[in-house]
Amino acid sequence: MADQSYVQIINEWDIVAARQLGRDYAKDLGFSTVDQARITTAISELARNIYLYAGKGQISIYKLNSRGKQGLLVEAIDEGPGIADIRKVMEDGFSTSGGLGAGLPGVKRLMDEFAIDSEVGKGTRIEAKKWLR
């Protein structure tokens, strides 16, 4: 298995493909069943956000190896409308109200590390990591 791979997100079936890719990597790295489901759910949310609100984008999965720690990185990139108020999107109330960035607090909770970068009119880039315990 390569150290990285990606899926283009254009239609809804690509969400399934991204989930599958994430699950394969998570299994390969030795994540538990529950953690596999968590990683997959996080990927699903990120891909869904791209599909619904940015139109198209890309989910990449990377194997991580940092000072003996192994892990998995999910990167979601789109060139959609971007997020104007990141503070608001990361609030809990917003997560179920729908719209761009919905579900991001959930993704943050499912993973170990989370970073977001967004510019209005240019797009959004999200990185989420999970480490093997």
Next chain:
Amino acid sequence: MADQSYVQIINEWDIVAARQLGRDYAKDLGFSTVDQARITTAISELARNIYLYAGKGQISIYKLNSRGKQGLLVEAIDEGPGIADIRKVMEDGFSTSGGLGAGLPGVKRLMDEFAIDSEVGKGTRIEAKKWLR
């Protein structure tokens, strides 16, 4: 099966007896598996409250038949310390903080009707009903 029955609550095993009594009645009345579990959980909370905070008391179960509607009434009576601020006890935050009246908002949510009467130094009486759909 009689139209009513009761269990004295003095020690922890009596909680199990109260649950059993409630389940028998619920089954007999034709409540679904899930509703049986809800009724039992509500009884469990009420009995636990008596056991932990009032010392002793009584859980009674009644069959209800009101204008063609069938149902079950759980009555919890104790002569314990009573509840000074009922408004507070029925707030959500309080429910997990422990102490007298803990879990009462949960009981209210599991059942269809809920009424409480309490006087400091005299005791507490709670009535909770569930109707067959």
Next chain:
Amino acid sequence: MSFREELEQQYKQILRGFLKNPTEEALYQAQNFSKKAIEQGISPEEIINIHRNGLMDDISLNEGDTIQTFELLLEVMMGYGLRFREYQSLRFKQEELKTEMEIAANVQQTLLDTDIPQIDCLDIGAISVPAKHMNGDYFHFVHDDNNCVSIAIADVIGKGIPAALCMSMIKYAMDSLPEHRPDPRYVLENLNRVVEQNVDPSMFVTMFYGMYNPVSHTFTYSSAGHEPGIYYHANSDSFEEIEARGLMLGVDRHTKYRQYVKYIQPNDMIILMSDGVTECRTDDGFIEREALLKSMRKYIHSNAQEMVNQIYKELEKLQDFELRDDFTLIVLKRKV
């Protein structure tokens, strides 16, 4: 078919599909099912039951199949897991906010604090309970150098924090009033201008302001659209509404207020309140004014503080311990 039955049908299909071919797509369907179920308020114990029912439907299942379906159940439960995590964080925030509200309520308490005047000829009782965390009702007594007692009672239209913010301002405005306290009309006209200028145009305030003169035993008062008070005649054991008209504060900066004077007989009572007292709502609708008077009569021979406390307790219970509005009740009884 009810939406619950429909959901159950849907789940059975997903389950059958998964048993035939346990693909990522089936798991994705389970995730979407989870979202829908949560939206519909289906609780997690029902999910367990739906899953069990699905398994029981399929008599050809063997033990290994059944174990495998837990993968599907796990996927459905992920959505609930997210809510569980959100619940934990909400609980934490709620605790924080509760602490914040308690501090804010203390700040408000310090600001609005008032002593009940001790004066030979009057027995005074007062209670004010917020419906939410903070009080948008307000009352204040001043016992002045001429031995006169002035009483203000006010209610911001609205509850909670916005009302409390507004009330703090009014209290501050009252403190900075020049020494015209004996003139209720002037007090209201002055406050009306403050409210009109400083407060959000959507907020209004009702206020009753009165002054008791312990020499002449007259009560001089004006009202800015406030809930009418009640007068109790001891000799005839009867109640009467205290008449007073006037526009709410904050509507029109040029509003003029009328001033009324009433002679108070020994043992008579002036009962002032906010609309939270009369608008106590039960499941059967608002309580009747009659019910309120009945409750008043019941405690008419208690001392004034006991009387307001007991009436509050009774009305609180009538409302099933859920106040819909801030509740303020004041009783002044002429003793001698």
Next chain:
Amino acid sequence: MSFREELEQQYKQILRGFLKNPTEEALYQAQNFSKKAIEQGISPEEIINIHRNGLMDDISLNEGDTIQTFELLLEVMMGYGLRFREYQSLRFKQEELKTEMEIAANVQQTLLDTDIPQIDCLDIGAISVPAKHMNGDYFHFVHDDNNCVSIAIADVIGKGIPAALCMSMIKYAMDSLPEHRPDPRYVLENLNRVVEQNVDPSMFVTMFYGMYNPVSHTFTYSSAGHEPGIYYHANSDSFEEIEARGLMLGVDRHTKYRQYVKYIQPNDMIILMSDGVTECRTDDGFIEREALLKSMRKYIHSNAQEMVNQIYKELEKLQDFELRDDFTLIVLKRKV
């Protein structure tokens, strides 16, 4: 053995007991297990996994046994169901509270609203962002009849609603100040007495008050324990701290304040702020004053409003979009 493994062991025992003898007692044990698991923050998807592991351990199980164990799983899930219902109610309350806070923030906005003075010789920019729902920072400009511009910036020690309540009072007190605006020392001494008298003794307020004279181009100011401002010398392209000493408002009602005067050169800047600007916290600790100055220098040639907006954006990102304190930044630049 970790507490998770311990819980898993415990559950296996309950499961074995239930399979041997499916009594009410076993279900009661499941309920207690549920409580413990929730306390430990075990999420519901883990419960599914624990149950599955328990079943897989027991090779002698048949299909009927497995189906029966769903009764036990249902019982464990009841606890999560209660949390799910509490979650729904918390969400509802949170929405309500959010609306309430928005109204309160509007009330505050109306009360604290200030226009940035338009005056030939000055370019002024100002930004104030609350860390929580409501702002405990405050700034206010007055452009008076003598064409002088006065600037107040204040910070209640504390955040959120209590701070906002306190701030409303201070704003109201400022409005009722007699016409001594040109005298910053007097303004602070006056407000100090108001705060000392009316505010909860645990609350303090820092304030900086200055007055710009556009004829002499002098800036006269006093500070009550407020975060020091920064002066920018255009000719040497260097920053200097604006010296000012004084006790916070509300500590001692007899506090006297010192008054300072500074001559402002063309293109020089006065930069005022609350401690929320300097106490921006990142995961690596507080940002250095150096980092702040660097950010300032970056935008020093933008207009004043653009400058404060950009600095805020940069510091917001540095803090991972989580403000720890209310953030207020004001820039005054002498144009000609």
